[in-house]
Amino acid sequence: QVQLVESGGGLVQAGGSLRLSCTASGRTFSRYAMAWFRQAPGQDREFVAAISWSGGSTHYADSVKGRFTISRDNAKNTVYLQMNSLKPEDTAVYYCAARSGSYLNTVESYNYWGQGTQVTVSS
16 A cells, blocks of 8 residues: 655745645555646546656646646655646645556546645735
8 A cells, every 4th residue: 555645735826836745655656657636626636747657757737738847756755746837727736646557647547645735826
């Protein structure tokens, strides 16, 4: 079993930046694909970004492409989401997710989830 804990959320002005972190414990982390999803009030959980276990491949939702960067440090069992040029529509609870094998972009594909960290972007 893998446990995931997110941190780094908060309140920021539009145009600002935040860096989210997700630290894993339990089973070995290095062979897990990792992803970030987000969920706004009244909305479905949506894909944000994913990274392969090696860190060599990444994928982004069109809505965040060019603004967000996902990365991982397997030695620290940590995945990051650097968020720049934040917009009010980025406001959501952000969740870290993990799965064995290659990365995917659907909620149903991921086996392990963190409890989320709130990101609020004011206009």
